[in-house]
Amino acid sequence: MNDFDLVMAEKPSPEQQSFKCGKGNFKSNALLKERDNAFALLYKKFKLPDYTGHDHGPGEGVWTAALCPPSIKQETCLECLSNTIPYLVKNCPKQKTGVAWTVLRTHNCMVRYADHVILGKPAEPVWGQFSSPPNQANANANELENGVNNLSNMLKTSAAGGDHLKKFAVGSVKYGPSSHNLYGWMQCTPDIGKEVCLKCLNDATNEMHKCCSRKRSLGGTTLSANCYFWYTHLNF
Template sequence: METKFLVSLMFLQAIINGVNLLRPPDQHGSKCSKNGDLNSNVLLKSRDVALDELYKSFRLPFTGAQRSNNGGIWAHALCPPKEKMEECRECVKDTIDFLKKDCPKQKEGATWSIFPHFYCMVRYADHPNQGNLAEWAWVQFNAPPGPGNATAGELEKAWNNLANTIMEKATEVKNLERYGYGSVLYGPHPQNLYGTMHCAPIIYQM
């Protein structure tokens, strides 16, 4: 439970089985909370403004994270910090469109987008505490089957080891980007399991 809790607090951006990094350019997943709707046009407008400000406000130095707030709505975006800022901006912009469509009125929503060789996440809420454990926000993507014959237990063990490793990297004091990545071999015919983890910086202070 401890690993699950910590992984929830840090946005788990991607788990890629094997070396297949190609995904359809329109693959995305959204989750909307079930704790009610934004019940006024003013709040809906504030949500849209907060989201629009996300991709417009990326500036150098680029850290892969951006946040904004407007009229009681907080929004946050995460991209791999080692990538180009313009690619992140475009990914976030497209993801916002998906998020608005998939969660038109809900108080909280999150969307993950996977593009060829790039991925990002956008989340908004009617409160600033978006780093809290949120089971409703978990999204699962379907990946092509790997060539090995690993059991569920072998995969779980590999994932737990990988999660602990990249969690340590992402939370190092000297790691100002709060980003970690890595890989681990698993299965009787060893193959790689890749993962990245990104902490949302000072999300409670937005």
């Protein structure tokens, strides 16, 4: 896809990307071409903080959407998308639906496509997960788990209470006897409702414990097509 042959400021390593493909394949090369065209249009027209969908063709078509944190610059988001779109197309070459995530040191992004309308229709809960190695100086797993819960409780209501353009929250808490600092953010796609967003973020928190906090990871990220949760011990 030549539309995305851009110079990357921060190219992701393989462990910083994840994808999920749905069942069933497109039945024609024309629809695969429509997907490429829809991605090209998405990239061209995407403006923060939008969660923008584009489709092509009457009747059968392909819908695409992308999400970046609203706290980053437009060009930073586009750099992330330019890495993620070809990665998704490569790993879901013919499938009717797919989602991919790229997680970098200071930000992340998500790209999604489907053979049906995306906006306002939450996807099935599939998860991508990333974790940092354990920090031996950290508090124990129970203390970190409690810290992650406190961070989640502080952020999720604010994120879910956002409007049709932005459902995003950022903040920090202290936890454990040594008052470790824990930083994080949460985001939902703004097309879903408050209750759906809250459920997704609760699920993201549970997934976070499985992959990251119970292993005393320095940082962790859990992502779905509808929301994500990120925490770190490093002040971003």
